[in-house]
Amino acid sequence: MSKPIIYMDHSATTPVDPRVVEAMLPYFTERFGNASSLHRLGREASQAMDDARQTVAEILSCHPHEIIFTSCGTESDNLALRGVALAQRARGRGNHIVTTAIEHHAVLHTAEDLRDRYGFDLTIVPVDRDGLVNPQAVAEALRDDTVLVSVMYANNEVGTIQPLAEIAAITRERGIPFHTDAVQAGGYLPLNVDDLGVDLLSLSAHKFYGPKGVGVLYVRSGTPLWPIQTGGGHERKRRAGTENIPYIVALATALRLAQEEREAETARLTALRDRLIAGIEARIPDVQLTGHRTQRLPGHASFIVRGVEAEGMLMGLDLEGICASSGSACTSGAQEPSHVLTAMGIPRRDAVGHLRLTLGRGTRPEDVDRVLDVLPGIVERLRAYAPSWA
Numbered sequence: 001m002s003k004p005i006i007y008m009d010h011s012a013t014t015p016v017d018p019r020v021v022e023a024m025l026p027y028f029t030e031r032f033g034n035a036s037s038l039h040r041l042g043r044e045a046s047q048a049m050d051d052a053r054q055t056v057a058e059i060l061s062c063h064p065h066e067i068i069f070t071s072c073g074t075e076s077d078n079l080a081l082r083g084v085a086l087a088q089r090a091r092g093r094g095n096h097i098v099t100t101a102i103e104h105h106a107v108l109h110t111a112e113d114l115r116d117r118y119g120f121d122l123t124i125v126p127v128d129r130d131g132l133v134n135p136q137a138v139a140e141a142l143r144d145d146t147v148l149v150s151v152m153y154a155n156n157e158v159g160t161i162q163p164l165a166e167i168a169a170i171t172r173e174r175g176i177p178f179h180t181d182a183v184q185a186g187g188y189l190p191l192n193v194d195d196l197g198v199d200l201l202s203l204s205a206h207k208f209y210g211p212k213g214v215g216v217l218y219v220r221s222g223t224p225l226w227p228i229q230t231g232g233g234h235e236r237k238r239r240a241g242t243e244n245i246p247y248i249v250a251l252a253t254a255l256r257l258a259q260e261e262r263e264a265e266t267a268r269l270t271a272l273r274d275r276l277i278a279g280i281e282a283r284i285p286d287v288q289l290t291g292h293r294t295q296r297l298p299g300h301a302s303f304i305v306r307g308v309e310a311e312g313m314l315m316g317l318d319l320e321g322i323c324a325s326s327g328s329a330c331t332s333g334a335q336e337p338s339h340v341l342t343a344m345g346i347p348r349r350d351a352v353g354h355l356r357l358t359l360g361r362g363t364r365p366e367d368v369d370r371v372l373d374v375l376p377g378i379v380e381r382l383r384a385y386a387p388s389w390a
Contacts, residue, residue, distance in 0.1 A: 003321030006367045010299060010360035011156050011184060012325055016250075017209040017361075023253040024211070027246035035243045036232070045245045052252035059259050060201065060218055061192040068217045068235045069248050073183040073204030076217035077106040077150075079228055079239065080179045080200045084148045085114050087224035088177070094145030096121040100133050100152070101343035102160075107150050107181050108339070121145075130292040131160035131344050139170045149178050153185040153196075157340040157356065158291030159300030161189065168197025177223050183207055183215075187258040188266060188298050199223045203255070205247070209361065210254030214247035269299040269359050272368055276301050276357060279372040284379050290341065290354065299359035304341075304350045308382040313355050316378035322371060325356045 007015075027048060033041025035049050050064070057064040070076045081097070089095055099111050101124050108124075115122040123141045127133050133151055142149070149171050154161045164180055171178040179200035182191065187208030193201055199220040206212040219225055219238070231240030258265075280287060280303060288304040305313065310326035317324050337351035357371065 006322045006370055007362060008357040008359060008367070008371065009323045009325045010363075011159075011207075011297075011356065011358040013206045013212065014187075014209045014360055015362070016206075016211050017254060017257060019257060020210055020250045020254045024246040024250040027249055031245075033245075035245060036234075045243075048245055048249050049243055052248045055252040055256050056216055059191055059255055061194055062218055063221065065236060066219055066221055068219060068239050069243060069251070070215040070217055070239060071213055071244070072215045073104075073181065073202050073207070074106040074215075076202035076204070076215045077104070077179075077181055078110050079217050079225070080202060080219075081107065081110045081114065081148065081150060082228045083225040083238075084177050084179070084200065084223065085120060086118070087226040088147035089120075090226070091224060093224075094143075094147045095119070096123065096143050096146045097148050097150070098123045098125060098138065098141045098146055099150045100125045100127060102127050102131055102133075102155055102157075102340045103150065103152050104156055104181055104183070107152065111150070125151075127343055129345055130295075131155055131158045131290070131340065132292060132295070133162050133167070135163055135166040135170060138167050142170070142174055142176065146174070146176050149176055151178075151180055153180045153182040153201075154189065154297050155291065155340060156184045157338055157354075158302050158344070159184075159296035159358075160291040161185075161295050161297065164196045164198060172197060177220075184297060186255065188262065188269075191259070193218055193220070203251075205251040205254055208254050208258040210250050211247055214244055214251045216251065265361065266298045269363070272359050272363060272365065273299055273301050275365070276359070276368045276371065279368070280375065283372060283376045288350070290344070290346070297358075299363070300356075301358070302354065302356040304346060305353040305355055305379055306350055307353070307386050308379055309352045310354055312382045313353075313375070313378055316382070317371075317375065320370075320374045320378075322374070325358070326354050 031044050033045040035045040053064045053067050056067050114120040125137045177199040180198045181202050183204045186203045201218040203216040205214045227238050229240050286306045290302045337348045341351040
């Protein structure tokens with residue numbers, strides 16, 4: 001435990017930027033008012049929330065009233081799917097939802113719940129071996145009664161970036177609301193909702209150096225949406241609950257900083273990512289990069305390492321002070337192989353050896369070199385104890 005920590009699990013969560021902490025701290029103490037109160041402290045809180053909403057709207061190139069603050073990306077996904085599907089059905093628009101086989105469980109399980117408990121029809125579109133969704137496959141899945149399509153922007157487990165604009169052109173022509181889970185993309189990819197063509201977009205602050213416990217759902221004006229949380233009239237009656245002003249301020253600050261620094265950081269991370277991928281492929285035999293080789297998140301490297309199980313690699317890396325993952329942080333420790341890898345056609349015997357290394361602001365070239373120094377030996381030792389590999 002005396003070894004310095006090398007953190008390579010930024011797709012799971014990121015450390016809070018000190019600049020973000022500084023921005024949010026006053027709203028815990030001297031500016032603690034409820035944004036619904038009419039007195040000075042309440043007005044200060046309300047103004048801070050309005051400023052944060054304006055900041056997020058400018059980054060997404062939308063109107064401030066199209067921004068809903070939530071507790072996390074999962075809630076944003078739930079509100080998008082349930083809110084639109086139920087509102088659409090109530091208006092007689094239909095009963096059919098389309099999503100993909102590689103979505104985060106916040107989307108996939110919600111869609112399945114709408115099918116199993118609410119009677120919606122559900123079509124799950126497959127992906128290719130790189131985890132890419134074919135826009136034509138989405139087009140072929142659409143029906144006259146389709147009320148919503150949801151396709152993630154970038155995959156959390158393998159890093160593949162989806163062709164959202166191409167899919168959006170198809171859904172727009174049919175007049176079908178289009179949602180994207182952009183949680184992994186928030187700090188690394190463009191977020192102009194008109195360029196992407198989406199009607200709903202989910203974000204979570206802790207993926208771009210903000211705190212855990214606050215998210216955003218963008219909803220294009222005119223998109224039908226039922227609230228799934230009722231009570232007061234907060235967020236234009238779309239999401240009841242006293243607004244979490246410190247965290248809302250933090251989210252807006254973190255998103256602004258991430259987008260301001262995105263171009264330079266993307267170039268830096270892409271170079272480090274490619275160096276890491278090339279090094280692992282050169283030094284460890286029988287590994288397979290998962291996800292698209294180039295159409296992937298800038299700091300995302302993920303592999304199938306045959307002949308070993310992920311748990312052994314992660315324990316070995318942890319003993320060396322290196323934090324990594326085997327895929328989604330929400331499914332770590334699960335006995336079944338990742339649904340994402342299964343959808344990509346990777347057999348179970350290989351999927352158990354999935355390793356995800358995700359880089360971020362604190363990652364330095366020497367950190368990459370350290371991983372390249374220790375990982376081959378860890379894999380070699382684990383393979384020596386695997387009779388099937390021998």
